[in-house]
Amino acid sequence: MKIRLTLLPYLIWSAVFVIIPLMLVIIFAFSTPEGNFTFNNIILVGKYSYVFLKSIVLGLVSTIVCICVGYPMAYFISKIKAKYQNVVIMLLMIPMWTSFLLRTYSWMTILEYNGLINKFLSSVGISKINMINTPGAIVLGMVYNFLPYMILPIYTILAKTDEKVIEAAQDLGANNLKVFWKVIFPLSIPGVVSGFTMVFVPSVSTFIISKMLGGGSIFVIGDLIEMQFLGNTYNPYLGSAISLVLMLMIVICMGIMNQLDSEENANT
Amino acid sequence: MKNKIYFSVLIIAFFSINLCFATNNSINVYSWGEFISNGSDGNMNVNEEFTSLTGIKVNYKTFQNNEELYAKISSGGADYDVIIPSDYMVSKLISKGLLAKLNFDNIPNYSLISDEFKNLEFDPTNSYSVPYMWGLIGIFYNKKEVKVPESDITWDILWDSKYKDKILMFDNARDSFAISLLRLGYSINSKDKDCWRKAADELIKQKPLVQAYVMDQIFDKIGNEEAVLAPYYAGDAAVVLKNNSNIGFVIPKSGTNKFVDSMCIAKNSKRKAEAEKYINFMCSTPVALANVKQTGYSTPQREVYELLSDDIKNNKIFYPDDETLKNAQIFVNLPENINKFMDELWIEVKSGGKTGNSWLLVVILFVFVIMYLLVVLYKKRKTTEK
Numbered sequence: 001m002k003i004r005l006t007l008l009p010y011l012i013w014s015a016v017f018v019i020i021p022l023m024l025v026i027i028f029a030f031s032t033p034e035g036n037f038t039f040n041n042i043i044l045v046g047k048y049s050y051v052f053l054k055s056i057v058l059g060l061v062s063t064i065v066c067i068c069v070g071y072p073m074a075y076f077i078s079k080i081k082a083k084y085q086n087v088v089i090m091l092l093m094i095p096m097w098t099s100f101l102l103r104t105y106s107w108m109t110i111l112e113y114n115g116l117i118n119k120f121l122s123s124v125g126i127s128k129i130n131m132i133n134t135p136g137a138i139v140l141g142m143v144y145n146f147l148p149y150m151i152l153p154i155y156t157i158l159a160k161t162d163e164k165v166i167e168a169a170q171d172l173g174a175n176n177l178k179v180f181w182k183v184i185f186p187l188s189i190p191g192v193v194s195g196f197t198m199v200f201v202p203s204v205s206t207f208i209i210s211k212m213l214g215g216g217s218i219f220v221i222g223d224l225i226e227m228q229f230l231g232n233t234y235n236p237y238l239g240s241a242i243s244l245v246l247m248l249m250i251v252i253c254m255g256i257m258n259q260l261d262s263e264e265n266a267n268t
Numbered sequence: 269m270k271n272k273i274y275f276s277v278l279i280i281a282f283f284s285i286n287l288c289f290a291t292n293n294s295i296n297v298y299s300w301g302e303f304i305s306n307g308s309d310g311n312m313n314v315n316e317e318f319t320s321l322t323g324i325k326v327n328y329k330t331f332q333n334n335e336e337l338y339a340k341i342s343s344g345g346a347d348y349d350v351i352i353p354s355d356y357m358v359s360k361l362i363s364k365g366l367l368a369k370l371n372f373d374n375i376p377n378y379s380l381i382s383d384e385f386k387n388l389e390f391d392p393t394n395s396y397s398v399p400y401m402w403g404l405i406g407i408f409y410n411k412k413e414v415k416v417p418e419s420d421i422t423w424d425i426l427w428d429s430k431y432k433d434k435i436l437m438f439d440n441a442r443d444s445f446a447i448s449l450l451r452l453g454y455s456i457n458s459k460d461k462d463c464w465r466k467a468a469d470e471l472i473k474q475k476p477l478v479q480a481y482v483m484d485q486i487f488d489k490i491g492n493e494e495a496v497l498a499p500y501y502a503g504d505a506a507v508v509l510k511n512n513s514n515i516g517f518v519i520p521k522s523g524t525n526k527f528v529d530s531m532c533i534a535k536n537s538k539r540k541a542e543a544e545k546y547i548n549f550m551c552s553t554p555v556a557l558a559n560v561k562q563t564g565y566s567t568p569q570r571e572v573y574e575l576l577s578d579d580i581k582n583n584k585i586f587y588p589d590d591e592t593l594k595n596a597q598i599f600v601n602l603p604e605n606i607n608k609f610m611d612e613l614w615i616e617v618k619s620g621g622k623t624g625n626s627w628l629l630v631v632i633l634f635v636f637v638i639m640y641l642l643v644v645l646y647k648k649r650k651t652t653e654k
Contacts, residue, residue: 047626048623048624049628050623051615216439227611230336245629259644
């Protein structure tokens, strides 16, 4: 009884701000402006499949880059002395105290054609490179912004790994590489999985990064949805339908991740 | 006991918030950012002046584009009294019945508006709107890289492959299409889908040359010489020209878009008389002069124009010659089907001409589901093996 009562504030919160809005999105996705039922919005979403594909590819690439960069970092943190670990984690979090928008905006001044990097390059006599407004710039922005979400869960798992398991493997004659691939990495899969979800989901649905670093010329799902709500035609019905399809993809994706996650848990 | 105190604090807080918003002694104004004289640089603080004159407080909020305004007003949740939309949005709001008819007896200063700004296409009987500012769209160019005489610059220059990756375009369907339509010699309010199709094809052709699609950033990017060519609104152009002498601004004589931002009152305003008082105040010559001086847009009031300094009065950017003005077109609201068509075409332009088909989306979803099933199957096999 007591537990239920303490849950109440959150239940009210989620009912008002999560469940009802979600219902509205579903209702809007299946209705015409006149209020009749229709499948038309969902069918129209199909017209923008390239936009979906592009967003998924960009999200996937940045998630993979995040794993490649984040895993070694998390491994390193988990190996240093315990008292320094907290400091390093703090240092990782510090950039996140600055506004997301501001951090992305500053990448603009770094990557621009007359930006910091190109100014440096031209001062040492190398010709300027066009970096901003490319898919690469967007991936960079995503990796930069979401990397901590990859490092933290992997670090948490690695730090929890029982030293005895590793020692046992070493006793049985495994070299360092073997210990890593056969013991540490499989044990850390749940961390990688939750890191994957925490990076992939926001990367697929972001729009401000693509707008700032992609110069508006690389059109992703976030842009498409924003356009339906704040665009010229103001079509919240199509916007809701697009959001619904996106949600469906993310739910399936989370399902896959969940399966992988529970599998590893079952094994251990 | 504790609970009681908590709740009473909540209730008091709730009511005091309500009081701030709903007293008859305040009005809510919703306008563009940096579109009023706010007391900086020694100019008049218009809103404070109004409060001290009438005792009515002004809650001044700003929006970024007309669509944001429309989303707020049409959802009905917003409580705005005076709003300042642009031309086509005025006509859209009128057609949706979201504007209140003005009582011009309360706005005697309306007589100060020049005749050529009365009864414009977007409000033909001029019963809903009072023009506030106007301006034209022109082209920024960097004199170091663009060696063409200014009189030869037309919209075609934005399609010139010589300036590849140095051209900016508006990140806004209506404005970008207007440029493409003007270039092809069509009306910017065309109701013919073929014209829009052709304009879109031209924009798709232009896309590889475009560095970025942006709005306010045009300002920075042109000022820092990051880009060489970009269309923009004349009012804001003056600031860039003042800060960087390499930049020029030209308004194509062959035709451009003229925008008129007007003051209107929202249909559900509960303080209409006060709102009209505010509009009247904004039209009084000293106030309008202060606003024009600070914002840099052009004024629709003859008397205010006469009071401006000669270098502004004679500046072709703000007050161009008759030929340019004659060829300039004003946006009106497009029919619903054209609006939809334009948005679809715009997505096509932004995605480089191809947006895909339904099958691909089905395939993507299918791949996701297959992956899910594979994982489940793999898991099952593993557990049975054990």
